[in-house]
Amino acid sequence: MKSYLSLGGERSIQLAALASIIGGSLWGAKVILDGISPDGSVSEATDSFFYIAPLLLIFGLAGFHSRHAAVIQGMGRTGFVNAFIGLAMLVGGFVGGFTFGIEQAMRISSFGFLILAFGLVLLGLETMKASALPYWNFLPLVMGLLVPLSVISGDAALLRAPLSALFGLSWVLLGLVLLSDVKSKA
Numbered sequence: 001m002k003s004y005l006s007l008g009g010e011r012s013i014q015l016a017a018l019a020s021i022i023g024g025s026l027w028g029a030k031v032i033l034d035g036i037s038p039d040g041s042v043s044e045a046t047d048s049f050f051y052i053a054p055l056l057l058i059f060g061l062a063g064f065h066s067r068h069a070a071v072i073q074g075m076g077r078t079g080f081v082n083a084f085i086g087l088a089m090l091v092g093g094f095v096g097g098f099t100f101g102i103e104q105a106m107r108i109s110s111f112g113f114l115i116l117a118f119g120l121v122l123l124g125l126e127t128m129k130a131s132a133l134p135y136w137n138f139l140p141l142v143m144g145l146l147v148p149l150s151v152i153s154g155d156a157a158l159l160r161a162p163l164s165a166l167f168g169l170s171w172v173l174l175g176l177v178l179l180s181d182v183k184s185k186a
Helices: 010-036 041-046 049-068 074-100 103-130 139-152 157-185
Strands: none
Touching: 010 041, 010 049, 010 157, 049 074, 049 157, 074 103, 103 139, 139 157
8 A cells, every 4th residue: 555645765764764753852852941941041942943843743754654554554544644734733833823923823733733642543543453563553642642641731840841752752762663664674
């Protein structure tokens, strides 16, 4: 079965894995740096991370799907499309909100976050069912569950920051798993 976003050869999958690793690292760094800045001065400097990270995560997600499109069927494909749309909404919302100060754009990113979570849960369930990954089949499901947990925690920094940092770390792990999968099949 062909992927919706066929990236082509092994090199493209490796680049997608690196995009996932870098995007997840930027996401985690933004959350951690904002958490240690009591006056918010670091937040303005790291806002650009939220422009770049979701873009890179889109490429990581596309690489994951391209690599495993043959075994990820119905529910997983729906999850991939939802996660892709959710990440695209995050990018649009962050750019509109942070760059142009459009308050409604931040609502778009919030809705995109929920669509991303729903998509990752569906993709994760199908990944587990198909045993698509060589190990850590549960990873996309966990990624999807971290999103609502961080939203539910509200402004409680004791929970929200670590959950958001774990979300970024999970993208790093997904990229590493994708890289190891490419190397093992080479």
